[in-house]
Amino acid sequence: MxxxxxxxxxxxxxxxxxxxxxxxxxxxxxxxxxxxxxxxxxxxxxxxxxxxxxxxxxxxxxxxxxxxxxxxxxxxxxxxxxxxxxxxxxxxxxxxxxxxxxxxxxxxxxxxxxxxxxxxxxxxxxxxxxxxxxxxxxxxxxxxxxxxxxxxxxxxxxxxxxxxxxxxxxxxxxxxxxxxxxxxxxxxxxxxxxxxxxxxxxxxxxxxxxxxxxxxxxxxxxxxxxxxxxxxxxxQTVQMSRSNTTNGYLFLLLIVAMMIFMALAYAVLKWHQASEKSHKNAQLFEDAASSMSEGFAFFGPDDKLIFWNATFERLYKALGERLKRGMSLEEFRAAQKETEHLVQREAQPDGSYLDLTKSGQWILSSNTPMSHGGRALVRVDLTEQKRTQNQLQLAATVFQTASEAMMVTNDNNIIEMVNPAFSQITGYTEDEVIGKTPQILSSGRHDEAYYRQMFEELQTSGTWQGEIWNRRKNGEIYPEWLSITTIHDDDGGMVKRVSLFTDITSRKKSEERIHYQANYDSLTDLPNRNLFRDRLTQSLNLAKRNDQRVALFFLDIDNFKHINDTLGHIIGDELLRHVADRLRSLFRNSDTIARLSGDEFIIIINEANTDTGVKLLLDRVLECLSLPYVLDGNTTYTSVSVGATFYPDDATTVDSLLQNADAAMFKAKDLGRNTYCFFTPEMNSRAQERHDMEVALHKAMEKGHFVLHYQPIIDPQTQTVKTTESLVRWECPERGLVSPGKFIPVAEDTGLIVPMGEWILRQACFDAAQWVHEDGLDIGVSVNLSSRQFQRSDIVKIVADTLAQTGLPAEKLTLEITESLLVDDDSDVLNVLRRLRDLGVHLSIDDFGTGYSSLSYLKRFPISTLKIDRSFINDVLNDPEDAALTQAILSMAQSLGLKVVAEGVETQGQNDFLKERNCDLIQGFFYSKPLPRDQLMEKIYSQELRI
Amino acid sequence: MLTHKVRVFLMAGGLFLGAAMPVHGQNLSDTPSLHVDEPIRPIPLSHEVDAKKVALGDRLFHETLLSGDNTVSCATCHIIDNYGVDNQKVSAGIEGKSGTVNSPTVMNSRFNFAQFWDGRAANLQEQAKGPVTNPIEMGAVWEDVITKLQGEPEYAQAFSDLYEDDITPDTITDAIQHYEYTLNTVNSPFDQYLRGNDDAISDQQKRGYSLFKEFGCVACHQGINVGGNMYQRMGAFIPYFNKENTNSKDDLGRYNVTKNERDLHVFKVPSLRVAAHTAPYFHDGSVATLEEAINIMARYQLGHDITLQENKDIQAFIQSLSGAYIKAAE
Known part of the structure; x- marks a missing residue:
């Protein structure tokens, strides 16, 4: 051959x-x-x-x-x-x-x-x-x-x-x-x-x-x-060990290559022996060997260096001039040892070595003796492979196991590679996305400008980071934190882009949670006032555009305070939740149910175009909410009062609609609860009136426009003044004298009654103390107390302080309370009344007979006087029933040891009727109308009234 | 096999066959439906089909060579133009043998979560293997079927074009499955209603739907197929079966698959999509009319005694669930 x-x-x-x-x-x-x-x-x-x-x-x-x-x-x-x-x-x-x-x-x-x-x-x-x-x-x-x-x-x-x-x-x-x-x-x-x-x-x-x-x-x-x-x-363990096996094959490949080199060495030896044979063939071989990436050298049978290729020379650069033809194997080894400091040497099964030099090079070397003498040296520089291999292994592990999704796209924006986390987050398998563009992930939530901006940034800086909404395979849209990096080649051209993203749905959810807390009521999960205003604004805008009607229901639970007071706040809260649930079951998702505060709910009904529909809905609300509630094992009954108003019929702004609905709700309460009421403009004027009144009352308090009048209370047997009732009058510069019937309820509603009541008490005590001490008159005074004063202030301390400051003897003061305060049978009220009684003041029941006229509870309270309401006295001569009732009250009061005052006595006949039946005291126009302090004094001094 | 895939778009009130892209925003399935929170979902208007396999499946579905004596095909009992049923109590197999259960419809069967009354097949391919070798249905042996089909050059060609494995039980049933995927009744009046056309169904049908939800029918008959996605006991509220009327093994239902007593008389809840047209009813075909079937369901499943008017309203609603089957073209 x-x-x-x-x-x-x-x-x-x-x-x-x-x-x-x-x-x-x-x-x-x-x-x-x-x-x-x-x-x-x-x-x-x-x-x-x-x-x-x-x-x-x-x-x-x-x-x-x-x-x-x-x-x-x-x-x-x-x-x-x-x-x-x-x-x-x-x-x-x-x-x-x-x-x-x-x-x-x-x-x-x-x-x-x-x-x-x-x-x-x-x-x-x-x-x-x-x-x-x-x-x-x-x-x-x-x-x-x-x-x-x-x-x-x-x-x-x-x-x-x-x-x-x-x-x-x-x-x-x-x-x-x-x-x-x-x-x-x-x-x-x-x-x-x-x-x-x-x-x-x-x-x-x-x-x-x-x-x-x-x-x-x-x-x-x-x-x-x-x-x-x-x-x-x-x-993953199996996968790792498999990769290691693969490395084994890599070595096999090299071993095979080495065997082939040895065969080549044999050929060289042959030619060397027959040195003149074919110069051309030798040249051919030398050319081939030079271009090999493996280092190759051959020592002849005499152990002298015959041939080495360029790679070999590069590997042993440190030997310099010493590497030359004729160098002995001995010399080579010594020089090698001197220049190349080994850090590590691994013997391979085939007799070769894998060396790691100090400079970080990995070299596989074999020095194989040839059968015909001589030795072939093969050197393979594995540094690059080793490094790549390590990096690859690391990268592969990171790629496979990272919890961040990774996606590699090429310069045509085609997806080349994705990792398992990518599939997990997006729902797309590797096969489904490779070859496609990342556009399949697009959620459609961002506009073209958004992507253009992203692209521009990528072009200029090579990177982009931000939050983006993408779409999973199942159609679900989710937020991710995405960072994109561009990989450039040596010339700066773009090769690939690596996108790394994490699903931030859960982080978003906590952000949403915060948003939720700002906009929802935590007790009922209903929108709060804040969100309600937003929604109503939206609804009004939409209704305006589409020429539609919006209804607003203002809903208040009847007797909620009572339930809260008697059953406790926990039960009260549970009731609110039940009410919220029932409301949710009644309305469409497109309607908004909100809890404004306490027991007030409000509902926006969009497209409320027919009155019949709205009425049916209101009927259902009343019916459903009046079904019994089982709260903590007890069946509780309640109902709601609802006020309804319409956009654009009644008003067009959020605030005025809210006011309207509120006014209509109050009207529904007035109508006897468990009912609904539509807003009418009259309510508005009434509401306006109340509002004006409230403002004026505040001003009057500041400017001292209130005065007290006193109506004498007479003992009919002796015709002498025993005591007086103090009555507040408001002399308004703009309105003239305002009836207490008009301003007292407003003062009660606004809470202004509390400071007003204190002023009345102080003024009355001051006036009475004056006529007792300075004028030497044995006349007492009675002052009306509002139930609000019992709830809001420490009435006992105020009464005690006032008596001390004015010097009025306690027994000259009578406090008039209403029946309703006693009806609740509250131990707190009883306690306060006892402490007042202990001060020495008298307690009297005003307007007796109009409420729950039960004498039985009077026994439990430290009451000294009853005042029969004027409505009985009016007809006492004409209506036998009123006469009988008055008679009954009188005799029962006597048997209980209570004094009785008849109010509103206007005629001689009434006076005589009461006098005959031993009524203790009489008050009314028959004797005198309420008078300013000075006029009253004048009347007494002029003997018009006797004491 | 990326070739041959076309996308079929079926439009409201007509048919439009087109290329793969939803052009000019004409794809109705992308229109947001107004009634999204309803327990029933509309059947998609478009779906991907592998047209060549569908064509092969279509032939095989109507192929009597699949039976032992070359007399019966799938279509013998599942008549495509008759809402996928034969309206028999039980169907007749080869040599006039009677089946033991009522043949359910093949329409919309791709949306069922399992196949057969007892759910013993996980998918349509698995299902399709059942009747071929069942001695009282098609009564064939696979080797014979394969030999017969190989004898027909057109089949031999079609199979070798489409499948690497040529003609096998798997490739035969795969083709049939592809065909059955196209057997959908789309754009029913009720689906139109779900997609936002409030006038698509009558007031009576709306009333019926309300009752359907109110009485609790919808607890089982829900989802895209108005059923077909869960199991339930026949007689969930009041026992329906007793010793006297438990006549055959088939009455035991899913118990036959799981051998668990919990599954006695438990059946796959059937789809109501074309129920208006698939009398007689129930697994044994024992009930002749829809009215009677509704009464039995109300009583034994739900514990309601319903009025005739209520029954009629629900029937009207069920009528509105049936859409049209439109044959897919290449």
Whole structure:
């Protein structure tokens, strides 16, 4: 064989070997890819597993209107399960039973959880149906049921709903106890088929609620997170060791190359021996060898250096001139040792060495003796490979396991590579996005200008960072924090862009939470005043554009204060939540229900174009909110008063609409509660009047426009003045003398009554002290106390201080209170009254007979005087009933040892009637109208009135 | 197989076959529907199809060679122009043998979460294998079917064009599955209503829908297919089956699949999409009219006794769920 043919053959051999090795390497890589895919699937299972729990929770709390989304999750999980199963059957290495077992376990767990989900769906449907039935039948058939059965049913339903939300054994027990009682009652009473059906629905509800709770617990406990995490770790370990095996193949490739070089060395030796044979062939070889990237040198049988190529020379640059033809192997080794300081040397199985030099170079060297004498030195510089390999390994690990999504695009903006986190966040698998542009992620939330700005920034600075809304495969839009970096080539041209992003939905959610707190009422989850104003503004704008009507309902709970005071704030709060829930069930999502404050709710109804529709809605509101409430096991009844107004009929601005609705609500309260009232302009003028009055009252207080008048109270037997009642008069410069009937209610509503009352008390005591001490008159004074004064101030201290400051003897002061203060039977009120009595002042009941005229409670209170209301006295001569009542009051008061004052006596006849029946004291125009202090004194001195 | 994919757009009141891009904003499926919070979702107006596989599946669906004696095809019992059913109590298989359960419709079956009354097949491909070898349905042996199909040059050609594996039980049923994917009834009056056309259904149908929700029917019959996405016991509220009327193994329902007593008499909740046209009703076809079926459901599933008027209103609503099947063209 000719030498040239030999060389050609060797080259072919080399090429074949490399191809073969590459193929081996390739199949290895495929396997690593399949491992990577499996990791991706496992991560998907992990995500779906969590999603399944979320969906199940939503389903169990009736938040899913249909099951399609849940079915989708299950189907994705089933698909992933099948793919995992496929991997187990395809698993090439049976020596990893742990992996197979882990996947098998995961599949079993997943199947079990899917089975649980199927059960859950059936049970949720049953529970939902029965809950629905119970609610609607309790609403609709209330008349068919006895109160007791209805109350117990409502309590059962309430407890049941509580249990559905928080399934604790206590709640269940409580609900079951009530149900048992209900069943006992039904068993002994003759009830119809409706009740039987009701009970059956309750049983079904109970069974389903218990089943749901059990399934949910099971689902949460048997979640696959641990199994999946274990599996992912195992898969990653396997992947790592596979990559190491791949490195092994890389070495194999080099070994083969070295063998070929040795064959070449043999050829060189041959030519050297027959030195003159073919200069041309030698030249050919030298050219080939020079261009090799491997270093190659050959020492002849006499151990003298015959040949080395350019790469070899470069590797041993440090040897300089010493590397020359004829250099002995001995000399070479010594020089090598001197110049190249080894840090590490790894012996390879084939007898070669992998050296790490001090300068950081990795060199694979073999010094192989040839069979015909001589030695071939092959040096392969692996520094670059080693570094790349390390970097690649690191990069690959980071890429595969990072929780940030990564996406690499080329200069045409085509996606080339994505990592598992990308798939997890976006929902797209690698196959679905590679070859596409990132536009498939676009949410449509940003306009063209936004992207143009991003692109410009990328062009100029090469990077971009910011928050962006993208769309997942399932259509869901989510926020991400995205940073894009451009990778340039050596000439500065763009090669690739790397995008790194994280899903910031949860961070966004907490931001939204903050927004929520600023705009929603935490007790009821309804919009607050703030958001209400926004929404109403929006609604008005929209209505204006579309020429539509908006209705506004102002709703106030009747007797809420009473419920709060008697049952406590916790129950009061619970009532507010119930009211909010019922309101939510009544209105459309497009309407806004807000809680303004306390027990005030407001509702915006868009497109309220027909009056009939609005009236029907109002009827439903009243009906639904007056159904009994079961609060902490007790049935409570309440109702609401609603004021309604319309845009644009009644007003066009937020504030005036709100005022209108408020005024209409007050009118509804006036009409007797549990009713609604539409706004009319008269209300507006009344409201305006009240407002003006309020302003004027404040001014009057400041300027001292109030004066006190005193009406004498006479003993009819002796015709002498015993005491007086102080009455406030307002001399308004603009209005003249204003009737107390007009301004007292306004003062009561605004709270102005408290300072006004204090002023009256002080002035009356001052005047009385004067006539007692300076004029020597034995005349007392009585002062009216508003119930607001009892609530708002320490009335006992104020009375005591006033008496001390003015010097009026306590027994000369009578405080007049109204019946309503006593009706509540409040121990606090009783306490205050006792302490007032202990000061020595008298207490009298004003307007007696108009309220809950029960003499029995008078015994419990330290009262000394009753004042019979003028309405009885008016007709006492004409109406036998009034006469009888007056007679009754008089005799009962006498038997209780109470004095009686008759008010409003205007005629001789009335006076005589009362005098005959031993009425203690008489007050009225018959004797005198209320007079300023000085005029009263004058009358007394002129003997018109006697004392 | 990226080729042959076309996208079919079916428009309101007509048919529009076009290329893959939603041009001129004509794609109705992108229009936001006004009734989004409803428990029923409209069937999409467009879907991707692999036209060649669909054509092959169409032929196979109507192919009597798939049966043992070359007399019965899928279409014998699932008559495409008759809402995918034969309106028989139970269907007749080869040699006049009677089936044991009522043939459900093939219409909209892609939206079912599982196939068969007891849900024993996870998808349509798996389902399609069932009747072919069932001795009382098509009564065939796969090897014979394959041999017969190979004998037809057109089939041989079509399979080798489309599938690497040529003719196998898997490729046959895959093609049938592709065809069945196109059997959807779209743009029903109720779907139009869901998409925002309030006038698409009558007042009676609206009343019926209200009752459907109020009585709780919708707790099971919900989602895109108005059913077909969950299991429920027949007699969930009051037991429906007793010793006397439990006649066959089929009455045991899903128990036959899971062997778990919990699943006794549990069936897949059927879709109501074309229920107005698929009498008789229930797994055994024992109930002849929709009215009767609604009464039984109300009583045994929901614990309601409903009035005739209410029943009629619900029937009217169910009528509104049926859309038109429009054959996909290449």
């Amino acid at each position: 000719k030498s040239s043919q030999l060389i050609a053959l060797l080259f072919v051999g080399m090429a074949l070997t490399i191809a073969l090795t590459f193929h081996l390497f390739k199949s290895e890589t495929d396997e690593i890819n399949s491992l990577a895919q499996t990791i991706q699937i496992a991560q998907k299972v992990k995500y779906l597993d969590t999603k399944l729990n979320e969906d199940a929770l939503k389903a169990a709390s009736f938040k899913l209107v249909h099951f399609d989304s849940l079915v989708k999750t299950v189907q994705s999980l089933t698909l992933a399960r099948t793919q995992l199963n496929q991997f187990v059957t395809d698993i090439p290495d049976k020596t990893r039973p742990a992996l197979g077992e882990q996947i098998h376990n995961l599949i079993l767990e997943t199947d079990y959880r899917i089975e649980l989900i199927e059960q859950l769906k059936s049970k949720v449907a049953l529970a939902r149906n029965s809950s629905n039935y119970l609610l609607s039948s309790l609403r609709a058939r209330t008349n068919l049921l006895s109160t007791e059965i209805r109350d117990l049913s409502i309590r059962t339903l309430n407890d049941l709903q509580g249990y559905q939300i928080f399934p604790t054994p206590q709640r269940l027990q409580s609900a079951q106890d009530i149900l048992a009682r209900l069943k006992e009652i039904v068993a002994i009473s003759s009830t119809g088929k409706a009740v039987e059906n009701l009970l059956r629905h309750m049983d079904v509800s109970f069974a389903a609620a218990q089943d749901i709770s059990m399934i949910q617990t099971e689902l949460l406990q048997k979640n696959s997170q641990q199994t999946i995490d274990q599996l992912i770790t195992t898969l």
